[in-house]
Amino acid sequence: MRVYNFSAGPAMLPIEALTVAQSELTDWKGSGMSVLEVSHRGKDFVACAAETEQLLREVLAVPDNYRVLFLQGGASGQFDAIPLNLTAAGDRVDFIKTGQWSAKAIKAAKAQGLEVSVIADQAASNYTDTPAADSLVVDPSAAYLHYTPNETIGGVEFGYVPAAGEVPLVADFSSTILSRPINVADYGLIYAGAQKNMGPSGLCVTIVRDDLLGRARPGTPSIWNYSEMAAADSMLNTPPTFGVYLLGLILKWVADLGGLPAMAERNRAKAEALYGFIDASGYYSNPVAADSRSWMNVPFLQANAELDKTFVAEAAAAGLTNLAGHRSVGGMRASIYNAMPAEGVQALIDFMTDFERRNG
Numbered sequence: 001m002r003v004y005n006f007s008a009g010p011a012m013l014p015i016e017a018l019t020v021a022q023s024e025l026t027d028w029k030g031s032g033m034s035v036l037e038v039s040h041r042g043k044d045f046v047a048c049a050a051e052t053e054q055l056l057r058e059v060l061a062v063p064d065n066y067r068v069l070f071l072q073g074g075a076s077g078q079f080d081a082i083p084l085n086l087t088a089a090g091d092r093v094d095f096i097k098t099g100q101w102s103a104k105a106i107k108a109a110k111a112q113g114l115e116v117s118v119i120a121d122q123a124a125s126n127y128t129d130t131p132a133a134d135s136l137v138v139d140p141s142a143a144y145l146h147y148t149p150n151e152t153i154g155g156v157e158f159g160y161v162p163a164a165g166e167v168p169l170v171a172d173f174s175s176t177i178l179s180r181p182i183n184v185a186d187y188g189l190i191y192a193g194a195q196k197n198m199g200p201s202g203l204c205v206t207i208v209r210d211d212l213l214g215r216a217r218p219g220t221p222s223i224w225n226y227s228e229m230a231a232a233d234s235m236l237n238t239p240p241t242f243g244v245y246l247l248g249l250i251l252k253w254v255a256d257l258g259g260l261p262a263m264a265e266r267n268r269a270k271a272e273a274l275y276g277f278i279d280a281s282g283y284y285s286n287p288v289a290a291d292s293r294s295w296m297n298v299p300f301l302q303a304n305a306e307l308d309k310t311f312v313a314e315a316a317a318a319g320l321t322n323l324a325g326h327r328s329v330g331g332m333r334a335s336i337y338n339a340m341p342a343e344g345v346q347a348l349i350d351f352m353t354d355f356e357r358r359n360g
């Protein structure tokens with residue numbers, strides 16, 4: 001029996017894509033081997049990687065002057081790779097701090113000796129909101145402006161794209177990529193670990209504008225060097241082959257459902273249903289400002305926090321798994337990525353209603 005898995009990541013994946021992977025697992029394309037066992041330099045896998053890239057370009061409408069890189073080391077690896085590739089020693093970089101993931105990206109940039117300017121820090125709200133769009137002042141000499149469109153732990157999502165002028169905008173899209181249409185041309189660089197909305201862990205997708213290539217600092221390790229990776233079609237070394245393959249299946253699923261506009265409609269409806277229920281309830285609450293609520297990660301508290309463990313355990317027994325909040329914040333969190341069907345969100349609301357009736 002499949003459960004409704006509310007994990008923040010690795011997260012629930014579409015059953016349609018998993019079923020195709022299952023059916024092909026022992027004999028992929030008549031090779032008598034699984035995709036896990038073929039050479040990454042063989043023509044079948046090279047074609048598979050090219051097809052995945054092409055699908056990603058179509059689904060996200062990636063302009064021709066951007067390179068798509070299939071990397072490893074997760075989004076965390078990019079926290080280090082981005083400054084290595086986009087700055088010279090002593091450069092200044094601007095950051096917006098909206099929670100724990102942006103804090104980690106800031107820490108990594110500081111560790112490289114950069115002059116880090118945090119142009120907005122939402123500490124005053126305990127990281128439950130995003131800065132006002134017109135409050136942001138970007139230093140025109142900054143090497144880039146980095147922000148985190150969706151803070152996975154706090155459930156805080158930007159409702160707008162920060163205006164960075166000529167300064168390249170760099171965005172950690174790990175937990176919101178493919179959830180709705182975006183205008184890639186607004187960004188200098190987009191990166192995302194796959195394990196939230198795109199597939200298995202071990203694959204990280206970086207989409208970088210051409211003019212930002214060729215600037216890596218001397219001594220940048222080759223596998224972290226965007227130009228070298230781009231020149232080698234992301235195959236300087238063995239790529240995460242299964243992740244690239246599964247991303248292709250998931251992109252087909254997204255395209256079949258109507259692409260990102262359809263995804264946005266599904267995700268908006270799911271989020272509205274869950275936040276609407278929480279707001280109407282006198283028992284559950286969500287601390288995030290209304291204009292900054294994430295469509296993907298919904299943290300919530302119950303009036304009697306002593307029952308959190310009971311809530312999580314009883315939900316799991318009912319087939320609603322991984323609802324414990326992040327260890328740093330407690331409470332509960334429902335991650336409702338693309339693969340979570342509306343039925344799963346409704347099942348959660350029904351469970352929450354019943355739990356409140358019994359315990360509220």
Ligand SMILES: *Cc1c(COP(=O)(O)O)cnc(C)c1O
Binds near residue numbers: 152175
């Ligand atoms: C999950 C996540 C990360 C970390 O990803 P790894 O692949 O584990 O390094 C970074 N940023 C955000 C926004 C995330 O959701």
